[in-house]
Amino acid sequence: MSWKEVLPVEAEQMLNAKEARCxxxxxxxxxxxxxxxxxxxxxxxxxxxxxxxxxxxxxWIVVCQAGGRSMRACQYLAAIGYTGLHNLSGGMNEWMGEVE
Known part of the structure; x- marks a missing residue:
């Protein structure tokens, strides 16, 4: 697997630190x-x-509603050479951070 699962709290830290985009x-x-x-x-x-x-x-932090579509997106992106991929575990259902 060439991407990582990332918990919402970790994803929020990465985004706040400008270490990743979503x-x-x-x-x-x-x-x-x-x-x-x-x-x-x-x-x-x-x-x-x-x-x-x-x-x-x-x-990239890849997000969907529950984690399934974002996992498929990670599979696709990894297959064409993307390396810095993080699938947001639980998707927006688990996201506790700010929403706009």
């Missing part, structure tokens, strides 16, 4: 209902077409 792979209407501040919305269904929006050199 990509939310939920659909736009889910993202609009509340997302991690600064998260870029690239739905899993659009990931192949929009891959250019995600810097492969960047450390």
């Amino acid at each position: 990509v939310d792979v939920r659909e736009p209407e889910e993202y609009a209902d509340g997302h991690i501040p600064g998260a870029v919305n690239v739905p899993l269904s659009e990931l192949p077409e929009r891959i250019g929006e995600l810097d492969p050199e960047q450390v």
Whole structure:
């Protein structure tokens, strides 16, 4: 496995320290209902077409609602050479940090 599971508290620390950026792979209407501040919305269904929006050199925290779609996104990104990937364990269901 070429990505790590990250707990929400660890993810929040990484984001606050600017050590990582967040990509939310939920659909736009889910993202609009509340997302991690600064998260870029690239739905899993659009990931192949929009891959250019995600810097492969960047450390990414990948988030969805519960962790399944973000895991699939991590699998896809790892398969095409991304290395700094962290799947947010439990997704937005477990996120206790700020939401916008």
